[in-house]
Amino acid sequence: MQERVTMTDVARAAGVSTATVSYVLSGKRPVAPATRTAVEAAITELGFTVNTAARSLRTGQSTLVALIVPDIANPFFAQLAAALQEELRGLGLHVIVCNTRADRREERALLAEAVQQRFAGVVITPFRLLPRDIEVLGRAGIPTVISADVPFGPVDLVTPDARTATRQALERVTAAKRRRIAMIAGPRDATGGDPRLELLRNLARQFGTSLPGDLVVRGEHTREAGAEGFARLMSRRYRPDAVFCANDMVAVGALDKANELGVGIPGEVALVGHDDASFASLVRPQLTTIRYPAEDVGRAAARLLKERLDGRSVHRTVRVKAEFLARDSA
Amino acid sequence: MQERVTMTDVARAAGVSTATVSYVLSGKRPVAPATRTAVEAAITELGFTVNTAARSLRTGQSTLVALIVPDIANPFFAQLAAALQEELRGLGLHVIVCNTRADRREERALLAEAVQQRFAGVVITPFRLLPRDIEVLGRAGIPTVISADVPFGPVDLVTPDARTATRQALERVTAAKRRRIAMIAGPRDATGGDPRLELLRNLARQFGTSLPGDLVVRGEHTREAGAEGFARLMSRRYRPDAVFCANDMVAVGALDKANELGVGIPGEVALVGHDDASFASLVRPQLTTIRYPAEDVGRAAARLLKERLDGRSVHRTVRVKAEFLARDSA
Numbered sequence: 001m002q003e004r005v006t007m008t009d010v011a012r013a014a015g016v017s018t019a020t021v022s023y024v025l026s027g028k029r030p031v032a033p034a035t036r037t038a039v040e041a042a043i044t045e046l047g048f049t050v051n052t053a054a055r056s057l058r059t060g061q062s063t064l065v066a067l068i069v070p071d072i073a074n075p076f077f078a079q080l081a082a083a084l085q086e087e088l089r090g091l092g093l094h095v096i097v098c099n100t101r102a103d104r105r106e107e108r109a110l111l112a113e114a115v116q117q118r119f120a121g122v123v124i125t126p127f128r129l130l131p132r133d134i135e136v137l138g139r140a141g142i143p144t145v146i147s148a149d150v151p152f153g154p155v156d157l158v159t160p161d162a163r164t165a166t167r168q169a170l171e172r173v174t175a176a177k178r179r180r181i182a183m184i185a186g187p188r189d190a191t192g193g194d195p196r197l198e199l200l201r202n203l204a205r206q207f208g209t210s211l212p213g214d215l216v217v218r219g220e221h222t223r224e225a226g227a228e229g230f231a232r233l234m235s236r237r238y239r240p241d242a243v244f245c246a247n248d249m250v251a252v253g254a255l256d257k258a259n260e261l262g263v264g265i266p267g268e269v270a271l272v273g274h275d276d277a278s279f280a281s282l283v284r285p286q287l288t289t290i291r292y293p294a295e296d297v298g299r300a301a302a303r304l305l306k307e308r309l310d311g312r313s314v315h316r317t318v319r320v321k322a323e324f325l326a327r328d329s330a
Numbered sequence: 331m332q333e334r335v336t337m338t339d340v341a342r343a344a345g346v347s348t349a350t351v352s353y354v355l356s357g358k359r360p361v362a363p364a365t366r367t368a369v370e371a372a373i374t375e376l377g378f379t380v381n382t383a384a385r386s387l388r389t390g391q392s393t394l395v396a397l398i399v400p401d402i403a404n405p406f407f408a409q410l411a412a413a414l415q416e417e418l419r420g421l422g423l424h425v426i427v428c429n430t431r432a433d434r435r436e437e438r439a440l441l442a443e444a445v446q447q448r449f450a451g452v453v454i455t456p457f458r459l460l461p462r463d464i465e466v467l468g469r470a471g472i473p474t475v476i477s478a479d480v481p482f483g484p485v486d487l488v489t490p491d492a493r494t495a496t497r498q499a500l501e502r503v504t505a506a507k508r509r510r511i512a513m514i515a516g517p518r519d520a521t522g523g524d525p526r527l528e529l530l531r532n533l534a535r536q537f538g539t540s541l542p543g544d545l546v547v548r549g550e551h552t553r554e555a556g557a558e559g560f561a562r563l564m565s566r567r568y569r570p571d572a573v574f575c576a577n578d579m580v581a582v583g584a585l586d587k588a589n590e591l592g593v594g595i596p597g598e599v600a601l602v603g604h605d606d607a608s609f610a611s612l613v614r615p616q617l618t619t620i621r622y623p624a625e626d627v628g629r630a631a632a633r634l635l636k637e638r639l640d641g642r643s644v645h646r647t648v649r650v651k652a653e654f655l656a657r658d659s660a
Contacts, residue, residue: 043435062447072427073408073608081402085429094443096426097402099415105373106424113424117392117447252612278403282582284614 005046013042025090064119065095065305068110070127071221072099074249075278076294077125080147083298084123091306093120102190102220104128115140121305123147126191127221143308145301150192154315156304158297161319162196165290167203168324169272172288173242174207178270182215182240184229184250194218196274200244215240219250226253227260234261242270242330248277251287255329270330285328292322335376343372355420394449395425395635398440400457401551402429404579405608406624407455410477413628414453421636423450432520432550434458445470451635453477456521457551473638475631480522484645486634488627491649492526495620497533498654499602502618503572504537508600512545512570514559514580524548526604530574545570549580556583557590564591571599572660578603578610581617585659600660615658622652 007025011018016035023029024039031039065088069077077097085095098113100106107129114122115136121143126134131153137144138155146152149160173181181204185197201211217232219225226245230253233240245251251273258265265271265285273280273289280287300318307316337355341348346365353359354369361369395418399407407427415425428443430436437459444452445466451473456464461483467474468485476482479490503511511534515527531541547562549555556575560583563570575581581603588595595601595615603610603619610617630648637646 063443064447066426072411073405075403075405075408078403078405078408081429082431085431094428094440096396096428098424098426099411101412101415110424113393117394279609279612282609282613 009046010039010042013046014038025092062117062119063093064117065093065121065123066098066110066114066119067095068098068100068107068114068122068124070100070102070125071249072097074221074247074275076247076275076292079278079294080298080301083295084302087299087302088305091309100127102127102187104133108133111136114142118142121145121308123301123305126152128189129191131191143305145304147297147301148192149195151317152192156308156315157317158300158304159317159319160292160322162199162290162292162322163203165322165324166196166199167206168326169244169288169290169330170200170203170207172324172326173270173272173330174209176270178241179209180215180238180240181209181211181242181244182217182233183211183244184226184233184246184254185216185218186221186246187218194246196244196246221247221249223249223253223256226250226255227257228253230254230257231261234263240269242272244272245274248273248275248280248287248289251289251329252279252283255283255287265329272330276325280325281327288327288330289325290322291325293320296320339376340369340372343376344368355422392447392449393423394447395423395451395453396428396440396444396449397425398428398430398437398444398452398454400430400432400455401579402427404551404577406577406605406622409608409624410628410631413625414632417629417632418635421639430457432457432517434463438463441466444472448472451475451638453631453635456482458519459521461521473635475634477627477631478522479525481647482522486638486645487647488630488634489647489649490622490652492529492620492622492652493533495652495654496526496529497536499574499618499620499660500530500533500537502654502656503600503602503660504539506600508571509539510545510568510570511539511541511572511574512547512563513541513574514556514563514576514584515546515548516551516576517548524576526574526576544568551577551579553579553583553586556580556585557587558583560584560587561591564593569599572602573599574602575604578605578607578617578619581619581659582609582613585613585615585617596658596660602660606655610655611657618657618660619655620652621655623650626650 007018007021011021021039023031024036067081081095081097098110119142122137123145125147145156147158151157183197183200185194204210214236217229219229251271254271263269273287276289276291280289297320300320337348337351341351351369353361354366397411411425411427428440449472452467453475455477475486477488481487513527515524534540544566547559549559581601584601593599603617606619606621610619627650
């Protein structure tokens with residue numbers, strides 16, 4: 001390793017105080033543009049990295065925060081990662097993204113890695129993990145935030161409040177006289193069941209309808225599973241006239257299949273996604289979806305992590321409001 | 331940490347040989363379905379992870395392979411990451427994705443992290459790094475693969491062969507009597523210049539046309555920069571009738587702006603992307619693009635890494651063939 005350049009070296013080279021260097025790095029206070037440029041030039045010239053500062057947060061620990069997700073190909077998680085990184089940069093922490101492919105063995109192996117590498121923090125969207133699997137992180141003293149639809153043991157949680165948005169989606173669909181509501185839900189063995197399905201089912205009753213068993217199909221949270229699920233629904237004797245999807249990846253798969261089968265969206269079947277992933281407005285028809293703002297989730301997770309690093313010990317839950325986005329598919 | 335479960339423990343619990351356990355893990359030889367199920371059940375029950383095996387590859391080293399990319403929101407890199415992970419899983423290695431936002435300071439900080447954490451390998455698409463920045467990895471003995479359009483010092487390289495595909499794109503565009511060819515290229519300070527622009531410029535001459543200076547605009551490899559670049563091109567006195575883009579993110583941004591300005595694609599302007607990112611076939615019109623197959627790039631990078639882990643010391647370059655995909659936008 002090369003010798004470490006310190007913040008004092010940077011301050012001296014730029015002709016400013018170390019406090020000013022710190023403000024430039026953290027963004028916590030405004031710095032005059034000329035001063036900022038001088039500091040950034042010194043940082044580049046000297047090859048300064050903020051690792052030293054971050055390391056002192058938790059001696060001997062890495063500056064890496066692992067974001068462990070079930071599907072790296074889902075842009076929702078890329079957006080979440082970017083927001084998390086943005087918030088943690090001022091602390092000299094780096095976000096790395098780990099893909100579990102919704103596989104419990106992979107999920108557990110990555111938790112073991114996080115412990116062995118003494119990561120500075122873990123943000124995880126569990127898919128098949130059990131709450132007890134997470135305990136290794138707590139025992140190792142690694143700050144942990146769960147991003148999930150349901151609580152996951154005694155640990156910090158960022159979770160959606162999607163009740164109002166789901167009700168609005170049902171309002172729109174039933175106002176168009178659709179009554180045969182279906183869902184392409186997640187797999188039966190996902191941890192915590194399928195809260196999006198349960199919420200939809202509960203609310204559907206208030207609209208005088210229901211989701212009968214044969215209108216609920218299950219699969220992974222992927223485009224392929226969405227196509228397959230939609231095909232199965234279309235083979236039912238009583239075809240649904242509205243299909244809710246576990247997320248937007250699934251909804252895009254359903255759209256693929258609808259095009260293939262010549263099923264009109266939204267003419268014959270209204271389609272509702274979940275998340276508002278980046279491509280939701282790119283597809284045609286544009287996806288009507290229940291927006292779960294990835295940036296807000298990332299920022300909330302970062303705040304919870306920071307509080308842990310600052311010594312907070314009680315567990316907190318942050319609810320992030322979902323929002324119904326009526327576009328063209330429903 | 332919990333006590334480590336070994337492969338022998340798994341073999342005993344499943345009633346098979348350790349070689350069979352190893353085949354199930356690596357996928358190197360076929361295993362009867364019933365045997366595979368028994369082994370997988372034992373693995374899950376005992377909570378076995380393959381870290382132990384992978385660690386012995388390079389004693390004291392992490393099982394993490396870092397994929398360092400300029401833009402995690404670009405699905406090209408998610409596809410690359412998934413293919414890399416698929417190939418390396420058999421070795422008990424985990425791929426983590428690190429986002430540099432095309433920022434040289436971030437790129438360097440992540441290289442420093444890779445060294446400090448003793449990563450098992452690094453695959454990197456540099457954006458503003460200089461070849462000498464990479465040398466820290468070599469000094470630390472960390473197997474490194476560069477994925478880039480140009481060589482990057484004495485190190486393993488995966489690089490596109492896009493000459494034929496670019497020529498085919500130009501053929502299609504000029505056959506439609508388009509002569510005012512433009513490009514939304516990368517930023518001027520990107521490492522290695524802009525090989526995609528140079529290739530296009532060289533080939534354009536063979537078609538009796540050229541890319542005049544005012545028809546080359548520059549920006550980051552993002553959707554926002556694509557929109558901005560397209561707007562600038564449309565404000566030229568002699569508007570282009572064909573626009574090539576640095577990648578598909580840029581092309582989608584150009585499409586956004588074309589819709590906003592009411593510019594017909596491909597009627598008024600033909601639009602050609604690069605990469606065939608997952609959304610290229612989702613947008614309307616579907617994106618005509620020069621496909622650079624992310625899966626092949628990931629697999630090639632994995633092979634080069636494996637050979638390094640096995641002791642190969644000479645540098646290798648693998649060229650991955652790009653392919654012209656004529657869809658609807660050009």
